Structures are given as structure tokens and as C-alpha cells.
Amino acid sequence: MTPSKNSATRWSDGTLGLLTHGYAWLPNRMRGTIDGTVRTRLLGRPTIALRGPEAVAFFYDEKHVVRAGALPDPVLDTLFGQGAVHTLDGDRHRIRKAMFVTLLQDGTGVATLGGHVSWRWREAMPRRRGDSVVLFDEAAGVLAQAVCDWAGVPLSDAGVARLARDCTAMVDGFATPGPRHLRARQARRRQEVAMAALITEIRRAPEAETKQTALETVAWHREAGGNLLDVHTAAVELLNIIRPTVAVAWFAAFAAHALHRWPHHRNLLRSDPDDTYATAFAHEVRRFYPFAPFVSGLAAQDLTWRGEDVAKDTLVLLDLYGQNHDATLFEHPYRFDPDRFDPQRFSVPEGPDSPLLVHLVPQGGGDPTSGHRCPGEDITVTALATIAGELARMEYDVPAQDLTIPLSRMPTRPRSGFELRPSPDAPRK
Numbered sequence: 551m552t553p554s555k556n557s558a559t560r561w562s563d564g565t566l567g568l569l570t571h572g573y574a575w576l577p578n579r580m581r582g583t584i585d586g587t588v589r590t591r592l593l594g595r596p597t598i599a600l601r602g603p604e605a606v607a608f609f610y611d612e613k614h615v616v617r618a619g620a621l622p623d624p625v626l627d628t629l630f631g632q633g634a635v636h637t638l639d640g641d642r643h644r645i646r647k648a649m650f651v652t653l654l655q656d657g658t659g660v661a662t663l664g665g666h667v668s669w670r671w672r673e674a675m676p677r678r679r680g681d682s683v684v685l686f687d688e689a690a691g692v693l694a695q696a697v698c699d700w701a702g703v704p705l706s707d708a709g710v711a712r713l714a715r716d717c718t719a720m721v722d723g724f725a726t727p728g729p730r731h732l733r734a735r736q737a738r739r740r741q742e743v744a745m746a747a748l749i750t751e752i753r754r755a756p757e758a759e760t761k762q763t764a765l766e767t768v769a770w771h772r773e774a775g776g777n778l779l780d781v782h783t784a785a786v787e788l789l790n791i792i793r794p795t796v797a798v799a800w801f802a803a804f805a806a807h808a809l810h811r812w813p814h815h816r817n818l819l820r821s822d823p824d825d826t827y828a829t830a831f832a833h834e835v836r837r838f839y840p841f842a843p844f845v846s847g848l849a850a851q852d853l854t855w856r857g858e859d860v861a862k863d864t865l866v867l868l869d870l871y872g873q874n875h876d877a878t879l880f881e882h883p884y885r886f887d888p889d890r891f892d893p894q895r896f897s898v899p900e901g902p903d904s905p906l907l908v909h910l911v912p913q914g915g916g917d918p919t920s921g922h923r924c925p926g927e928d929i930t931v932t933a934l935a936t937i938a939g940e941l942a943r944m945e946y947d948v949p950a951q952d953l954t955i956p957l958s959r960m961p962t963r964p965r966s967g968f969e970l971r972p973s974p975d976a977p978r979k
Contacts, residue, residue: 564590564597569726572958573840577872585856593622598860599844599867601876603908606915608855609868612639615847620865628734629724629793631742631786641774646787649771653764653791654926659700663795664932666696671940680974682949686967689802689937690714696933697795701788702763703748716741717789717796725960738789745785753778764791794926798933800961804839805831805938806968807955808886810948815888819942828935830891835934836912837874838886840955840962844869845914870911879909945973 568575576599579588588599600609609615616639621630630636635646653659670692678688694714698705705713716737723734752769761767768788771779779787808831809816815831822828844867853860860866875883880890891906913927951966 562590563592563594565592568592570958572956572960573843573871573962574957576844576867576869577875580869580872587856587858589858592865595865596861597865597867598855598858599869600855601869601873603879605868606873606911609845609847609866610915612850614850614853615866616850617643617847619863620846620848624731625724628720628731628738631738631789633780633783634786634790636790645774646771649767649787650791650926653767654929660928660932663696663700663929664936666699667693667933667936668940670696670699671937675940675944675972679972682969682971684967684969685806686718686799686803686963687714690718690796690799692937693796693798693802693933694792697792700764701791702765703788703792709744713741713744713792714796717793718799720793721797721800721961741789742782742785745788746781749781749784749788764788791926795929795933798930798937800841800963801832801835801839801930801934802937802941803963803968804955805835805934806941806970807953807964808835808838809938809941810953810968812886816942818888819939822939825935825939826892826894827888828939829931830888830893831938832931832934833891833907833910834886834888835938836930837880837891837910840871840957840960841912842914843871843960868911868915870914873909873911876909946970947973 564575564579567579571578576588579590579599580586580601586601586605590597590599617637618639621637623632626632626634626637635643635650638646674688674692691711691714694717695710697703698710698713719730719733719737720741721734723730723732723737748765749769752766757770758766761770765788768779768784768791771784771787773779778784818827819831846868847866849860849862849864849866852862873879877883891910893906913930948968948970951969953964953966953968955962955964
């Protein structure tokens with residue numbers, strides 16, 4: 551397949567630019583295009599980057615883009631794990647994905663996890679009154695304990711603390727070379743061994759007819775041929791439930807940052823009787839603040855995108871951060887405004903197909919039940935809304951600190967992790 555005219559000048563390698571500019575790299579490149587399409591190379595590989603609703607539909611069509619072979623080993627060895635559902639396509643992906651959908655999109659189960667988050671938060675914070683707390687670290691510990699409670703993972707307090715540190719290390723180091731990446735690899739190895747031991751222990755007992763916990767569900771999951779997952783892959787997938795839940799700590803730090811910058815949201819959250827505003831606030835945190843810069847796949851065959859040829863095996867990127875800040879999709883995109891996601895204000899239905907949410911892609915797009923969109927978004931939103939409400943009801947001081955959020959760092963967060971000091975004697979409001 552022949553590249554389109556004048557494309558050669560656009561195919562210079564962008565790896566250094568990505569490492570230097572982080573989240574801003576792709577949106578900056580797209581500003582210089584007519585149709586929001588960028589051609590470049592990453593690590594020498596021909597790459598095309600897309601954005602917008604049409605691009606989401608194109609990207610999540612398996613006839614166009616596949617995942618097998620798209621994720622490099624450094625990402626698999628840190629963030630997702632070798633053999634993870636993210637690397638599968640077709641029937642293998644749908645069967646594995648069904649396990650996650652059953653666990654992570656059940657309304658009762660999601661609400662139960664939210665209850666665990668609230669309980670663990672209220673248990674942890676009174677112990678911290680009068681002391682300085684780095685919210686990012688504290689939230690990671692609370693989320694790790696809550697998801698272990700919910701998933702039936704029997705860990706000691708010390709084990710949960712190690713899990714929280716290791717899960718944040720996996721996320722923190724996947725997109726960068728150097729010491730952070732090395733820590734991420736070591737953390738994944740430790741936790742894969744620990745989760746494999748739990749899977750092995752579960753399988754020593756007879757298989758129960760009804761799986762009561764996420765741990766049991768993953769341990770006894772069977773693939774298309776009826777075989778159990780091998781122990782390592784089962785451990786990887788158990789971590790793919792736990793790790794993203796702990797990663798809500800990034801959003802928790804952003805929520806605190808938003809409440810500090812725009813404190814009027816505290817009263818709105820405090821007077822929120824049915825969590826409608828808390829949910830809208832959570833969506834806006836996910837839209838406004840940087841988390842995943844893009845998602846990637848490989849062209850499944852020779853394709854055409856907006857009149858341009860895309861050769862088979864070209865790396866295809868979907869620009870998430872840029873789409874979430876696209877002024878043609880979100881009015882005043884650099885204004886923090888949870889009201890844009892209030893279904894009551896706009897008299898529209900709730901849910902992932904709501905017109906308020908259809909363009910929102912902080913964790914990818916498409917259909918979470920059958921496609922590659924993260925099935926854990928409901929858990930992310932519930933956990934984040936819960937923490938935002940708890941923060942709004944707390945009385946705390948924010949000491950002087952560096953709250954800048956560097957876009958050159960991926961994943962990023964406030965440099966200080968957001969330090970706060972719970973008031974020693976203040977009652978909850």
C-alpha cells in the first residue's frame with residue numbers, strides 16, 4: 551500500500567516528543583492538521599493517531615483495529631501483565647471479557663464496593679486527625695483495602711499496604727524508562743506471585759457451583775475450550791481487577807485538587823441527597839484532569855481513514871486526552887464544570903449511552919460489554935464519587951505545597967500528592 555502524497559515529511563519519529571511533552575504531545579500535533587489526523591512513528595513504527603466520535607467507532611471495530619501485538623512488552627510487564635485480556639481479540643476476548651463484565655458491571659456489586667470504600671475511608675481518616683496526610687498515598691491504601699474486602703482477597707494489613715504500593719508502582723512506571731519502570735516491573739512480579747498463590751489455594755478446594763467473590767470467579771474461569779486459565783494468567787487477571795481500582799487514587803488526588811481550586815463544589819457535594827452531583831463531579835474529574843493519554847492497536851488489514859491509506863500493522867492511536875478537551879465536543883473544555891454531566895439539568899437518561907457521556911473517553915471508548923472499553927468504569931466512577939463526597943464532608947487544612955500537575959509526566963498528578971491535615975476536633979458535616 552502506498553502512503554498518501556506528502557506523508558513522508560510527517561513520518562518523522564515522535565518518540566522523543568512524546569517522552570518530552572507527555573499529554574500535550576498528541577494534541578499539539580493535531581492542532582497543526584486539517585482533519586485531526588497525525589502520522590508519525592513511535593519507536594520506529596509507522597503510526598497514525600485519530601480523534602473524535604468517528605475515530606472511536608473506527609478504532610473499536612475489530613475489522614479495523616486489533617490488540618494482539620499492539621502493546622509492547624514493557625507495558626505488559628508493568629501495567630497489564632502478559633496474557634491479559636487487553637491482548638486478545640475475537641471470541642477469546644469476548645469470553646474473557648464476559649468474566650469482567652459480570653463482576654464489574656453488576657449494579658449491586660459496584661454499590662457494594664462503593665460501600666467498602668466509604669467504610670474504609672471513615673475508618674482511616676479519624677486516625678489521621680491533626681497529622682499531615684498525603685492524600686494520594688492514603689487513598690491508594692483505602693482503595694486497596696476496599697477492593698480486597700470486595701474481591702475476597704484475604705491479605706493482612708501489611709499485605710494490603712504492599713499491594714497498594716505495588717499497584718501504584720505498576721501504573722506509575724509503565725510509560726517511562728529508568729527507575730520508575732524498574733520498580734513497576736518488580737512490583738508486578740511480586741504481586742503476580744502473591745496472587746498466583748491465592749489462586750492455587752482456592753483451586754485446592756472443590757469448585758463451588760456459585761462463585762461468591764471475584765477471587766473465586768477468576769480462579770474458576772474457563773476459556774473457550776473449557777480449560778481453566780493457567781495460574782499465571784489467572785493471577786494477571788485478578789490484578790487487572792485490583793490494580794485499576796487502586797489507580798483511582800490518581801483521580802482522588804485530582805478531586806481534592808478541584809475542591810481546593812473551586813471550593814464551592816464542597817457545599818454542592820454536601821447537599822447531594824442521591825449522589826447525582828457526586829457522579830457528575832466524578833465524570834468531570836475524569837474528563838478535565840489527565841490520566842490515560844491515548845490507547846493503541848494495530849491496523850487489522852489495509853485500511854482507508856478519511857481518504858488516506860493505512861497499511862496493515864500500522865500502529866493506530868486514539869487520542870483520549872485531546873478528545874476530552876475538544877471544544878467541538880465539550881463547551882469551554884478547560885473550565886471545570888460538573889453541571890455538564892448532570893442528567894437532571896438536561897433531562898436526559900443516565901448510563902453509558904447517555905448523550906452526556908457518549909464523547910467522554912478517559913478510559914477508552916466503544917462498548918464495554920463486547921469491545922475493548924474498560925468494563926471497570928462503573929467502579930471508577932462509584933469509588934471516585936464516594937471519595938469526593940467524603941472529602942467534601944471532611945474538615946481539613948491544606949498546607950503550602952507544590953500542587954502543579956506536570957503534563958510532561960505520564961501518568962501525572964499534583965507534585966505533592968496533595969497533602970492535607972484533617973482537623974483534630976472538627977465534626978463531620
